Amino acid sequence: MAIDIKLMHFEVEKGKEDGYLWARDKSIEEIKKELKLVKETLDNMVRELGTGVYDNIDYFYLLGWRQGAYKVLKEKEREK
Numbered sequence: 001m002a003i004d005i006k007l008m009h010f011e012v013e014k015g016k017e018d019g020y021l022w023a024r025d026k027s028i029e030e031i032k033k034e035l036k037l038v039k040e041t042l043d044n045m046v047r048e049l050g051t052g053v054y055d056n057i058d059y060f061y062l063l064g065w066r067q068g069a070y071k072v073l074k075e076k077e078r079e080k
Contacts, residue, residue, distance in 0.1 A: 008057070011058075011060040011064065012060050012064035013064060014061060015060070015061040015062060015065035015068065016067050017064075018068065019067065019068025020069065022034075022065075023073065026072075028073065031073045034069065035073065038069075041062060042059065042066070045058070045062070
């Protein structure tokens with residue numbers, strides 16, 4: 001199954017926005033904990049790629065979400 005590049009880009013951008021908005025009112029520790037869980041999920045998704053366990057487009061959303069949350073984490077660490 002081919003992934004539409006425009007859809008992939010949309011999912012990454014939507015994920016970035018959602019991750020950023022989620023992380024804004026969280027503590028540094030909460031953000032780090034969630035980023036660790038998201039990384040584990042992404043790693044599992046790569047292992048299961050093509051098996052149908054995960055929807056491939058979700059992978060791109062989570063990549064974006066991780067970027068958005070990580071951006072807030074770095075901003076908060078700089079403020080400290």
